Amino acid sequence: MIKGRLTLRPDIIEGESISSYLLRLANINKINIAQLFRLVRNEKKYIKVGSYVEKLDFYPKDIIKIENFVSITNLPINLIDHHSFSSTIIKWFGDKAGKIIFLKETEVKNRKFCLSCLVETGAYKLLWQVKEIRLCNKHLTKLKSKCDKCGHALPYVNENIALFKCCNCSALLLEQEEQIETNSFVIESQLQCYKDWKLIQTLSSSPKFNSINHRKLAAQVLYIADNNRIKLKKHQMRRLRNIVKGKSDDRVTLNLLFSVLRNVGINLEEIIDIEVPISYLRPLFRTNVSKLGRCLSPWCNYRGTKFKMKRIMKSTTQRYVPFRHKFDLVSVCTGCWMRFGVNKETEKWECLFDEANLIYYKVKPLYENGVSKTAIQRELKLPIFKLYSVLGYILQYQLLEVDDNDEEKFQFSNTVLEQFKILSKNSHSFKLMASAAKKSYGWGVLEFSYLYWHPEVQRNIAFKENRGDKKEDGKTKMPNSLLVDEINEEISLVVREIAASLEIVEKNELFAEIRKDETIYTKRDNLLAEKIIIYNKINELVQSKTEKEEQIHVKEIYKYISKTYSYLVRNHIDIKKYISKIANASKVNQTEIKRKKLKEAIKKLYLEKQEITPDKLSEILGVAEISISTGNGIFRRLGDTINKTINEIISE
Structure with missing residues (x-):
């Protein structure tokens, strides 16, 4: 029934995007693109043509119904992945993360095009949408995304785009002038961009890239950058180190990866063979315990010592560390289970939000004197859940000098611990957990608070859920999965060894330049020779730009x-x-x-x-x-x- 609606079904062109093919299909069959989209859309998710169509080349299987698409186009299912970024997103970043991370590398709102290619084939190529690609690799012309006549940016999918017209002034795109790039440096760098992106599309369908180990990849990028004196920005270094240590479930972006590899002169396929020595990894996993402060809780048996102070680290599966936006080195004393950290504003070691003083010097005296909960809340202007959290802590650790039998009503067991594990999976907010506990287990707020501050529950929240990053004693675990079959532990490195463990065919000379003439030439002589080379390169670029009357930019x-x-x-x-x-x-x-x-x-x-x-x-x-x-x-x-x-x- 659906198949009979279209009479002409052209072949898809090599490198063409799925959205471009649908535009050509609508144009050749003289139907509106919106009508064609209604035939292939996933009706359960997308009711009408809107911003969703812009993502058609990135995760098409979410937007179109595969059965309808195959029936209308007569194209094999495997071509959908070949002519979109879907396999690259899923295999490189993972399905959910890729939809956010990968879109930052590409242009998803405006359509880019090469006039000569449109005249020859009428197709919009997939790789044109990559932000760093600005030239057509075939004609070496600058890619356009705006109408020359009115300056309006062209939308990603539009009826006029299928007819090669501007959607604002209806000017014919094919009649506009082309700008041919003549700068050899720009041409060379752009062709390298094409080569890299084409390779990653090819590798995405390779069994070798079925699952990307981003911890291993981050270690390889750091190792290559360090050994070749490539200066990364501070936030890039921090990000890569956190990935390697498992403190972050972030990903190595393609932009960062390509910038390092192009600097060194190797490609994406060769980086797989690079083995990172364990002697390079080991310093990354050292924890500087001396930076942690001392316990400040007045009632704690370990007050004024670091003996029970343990740092709470980010997890590979969950990113929960309390109040990281306000405190550094967030830690917990396992003697009193109060949390401490370095205040980012004052740069002082203190209890998180002065909770220890609130418990011992404000709430405790009032509660001992028989002041009601309502009066305490009114006096100290505390939220009700905060008050119950403090009272639960006081009862759990028996800080009252007068007898209070409330805690006798609450019994802790392994069942309670399992229930808290379930509660903490959904939220770490005391208020939300208390509400869920009342709904699921019938606990009152005070009962929940008393059980919440039990040492076993706090141990589970602070450390067990963050397994993979830290042992309870504060010593970082080495990532065995990263080292097994990936790192040669038998390689011994000397102090100045840079790359003896890198086994890349015909590329060893890129890593093995360990200043062979160091005994003859001093650093000063090397810098002087380098300065002459740099000046010559600059003058060469200036002469080229001056002849063409082009502006010279610093970044260039x-x-x-x-x-x-x-x-x-x-x-x-x-x-x-x-x-x-x-x-x-x-x-x-x-x-x-x-x-x-x-x-x-x-x-x-x-x-x-x-x-x-x-x-x-x-x-x-x-x-x-x-x-x-x-x-x-x-x-x-x-x-x-x-x-x-x-x-x-x-x-x-």
């Missing part, structure tokens, strides 16, 4: 010389200043060139006795009309520039 220079800002600050501060000087001079020079071209365009229109309007200026200058209308840059006070230019012509 850093990329060309393959050095980072921080590296130049440490070793070649004069080169860093030289680069800034070149970029500033280029900016001024480029402004003058643009202003000169604008005056020539005005002069041309005036001499030809044509009206000087933004649309005619945009045609001559080759810029979008909206750029002129906004009045920014050289187009600021355009009227004054026109009058001044005309006066100069008349005076001549």
Whole structure:
């Protein structure tokens, strides 16, 4: 029934995206794209054509009904993964995490395209949507995402997109001008981007990449970066180390991975063979216990000591560490089970939210004097659940100097511990857990609070749920799964050894440069030789850009010389200043060139006795009309520039 609705079913083109194929299918059968989507959509999830269609190339099996899609297109099911990012997302990041992480690497709102490819095939390629890809690998033309006539960004899926028209002004996209890239450095880097992304698509279907061990991958990236003196940003280093140590269930992003691999000159397939020595991993798992402070609870038997102080670490399965946004080194004293940490604002070691003082010096005296719970709450302005939490603690650890028989009503057992394990899986909030306990087990708030502060329950909340990161004694476990069959423990490394354990065919020389001439050349001589090479590279780039009358950007220079800002600050501060000087001079020079071209365009229109309007200026200058209308840059006070230019012509 569905199959009979379409008469023409073209073959899908190599590299074409699923959404592009549906656009072509709708166009060739003369039907609206919305009508076609209704035939293939997953009706249980997506009722109408909306923002969901933008994600069609990323997780198509969630958006379309596979049976209907295969019936309409006559395409094999395996082609859906081949022409979308779905397999890459699932196998690289995992289904749920990938939908969030991977979309940051790609453009999902606006459609990118190459004019020559559209003329030849009429297809929008999948890899064009990757943010770092800005050139067509076949024609070496700059990819467009906006209409040249009106400057409007093209949406990802639209009826006009299928007809190769702008959805705003209906201008034909195929008649717009192309910009061919001539910079050899840019071309080379863009072709490398294509190669990397094509490889990761291929590897996603390989058994070798069925499950990515991100802890191993993070260790490999750190090892390669350290051994090749690649300076990573602080947040990148922290992220990778946390992944390796199991303190975070984060993932190694493709952007970070590619930046390191391209710096070294190896590809994604070769990194699998890199073995990280255990001598490199071991320092990552050392816990600096000396940073932890002392117990400050007035009633604790271990007050003023670190003997029972244990740090609470993030888990690989759950990320719960209490109040990490306000405190560092969050720890618990296993003598009194009070939590402590370094306040990020005051940088002082203290009890979390001064809870110890609240219990011992505020609530306890009032409760001992027979003050009612309501009066205590009113006096101290405490939330009701906070008050019951404090009272439960006081009863559990028998801090009262007068007898109170409430705790005799509450009995702890292994069953209670199992019930708390169930409660803590859903939430770590005292209030939510208490509400759930009342609903599920019929516990009152005071009973729940008393049992909540039992040492076994607190031990389970602080450590058992975070297994895989920390032992209870505060010593980090080594990740056996990371080391088995992945790390050669028999390799002994000397102090200056950089890469003896890396066994990569024809790539060992990239890692084995351990300054062979160190006995002959000093560091000063090496830096001097490097400085000459860098200056030559900079002058080469400046000459190339000057001949083409193109602006020189700071980031472009850093990329060309393959050095980072921080590296130049440490070793070649004069080169860093030289680069800034070149970029500033280029900016001024480029402004003058643009202003000169604008005056020539005005002069041309005036001499030809044509009206000087933004649309005619945009045609001559080759810029979008909206750029002129906004009045920014050289187009600021355009009227004054026109009058001044005309006066100069008349005076001549």
